Amino acid sequence: KNQVEQSPQSLIILEGKNCTLQCNYTVSPFSNLRWYKQDTGRGPVSLTIMTFSENTKSNGRYTATLDADTKQSSLHITASQLSDSASYICVVSARGGTSYGKLTFGQGTILTVHP
């Protein structure tokens, strides 16, 4: 069964600090991994998408890493801002067949940034 697990479930940090969120997956066959940011009451917004051959990708202060061998990914947030407070969701896409366009979502890590 395809699964995506994230840790920690929630995290509180002070503004300006860095943090790292973790994602482990068992989705097979693997196509790509995404990190989404979901603000309260809004739809998810994509931060990064990585394929099998990519092991790091950045989007501003967000840097995602991927280890396809161990099926792990991380999202590192640098110099956090209050606006980073949101749920961060790891999403893995399977390749081919009946998995057409099908994404498996993690439960998300709720990040709270305090001033």
Add this chain to the structure above:
Amino acid sequence: DTAVSQTPKYLVTQMGNDKSIKCEQNLGHDTMYWYKQDSKKFLKIMFSYNNKELIINETVPNRFSPKSPDKAHLNLHINSLELGDSAVYFCASSQGGQGVYEQYFGPGTRLTVT
């Protein structure tokens, strides 16, 4: 301009009623989706349409029926609503459904069944 829009944003209704949620995208995408986000915040795909053709139909009760009148619209009709249907429903769209593609999500419709 809103890329993916949904109406209504909030929907409160009683058990047994029938309701519809509408979704429209102005991105020119050919694939649209419906997701359900439960109280534990898990997002799970319900349906996927490509060029108005049903591609993915997960294990969803027959009470849920998607309809795609054209590539820019994907509506969700729910019959005989139950308490367990209470959730946030998200519409999304993408250009293509295979490989590396970007999915754009709507703002969500919070459905509350009383």
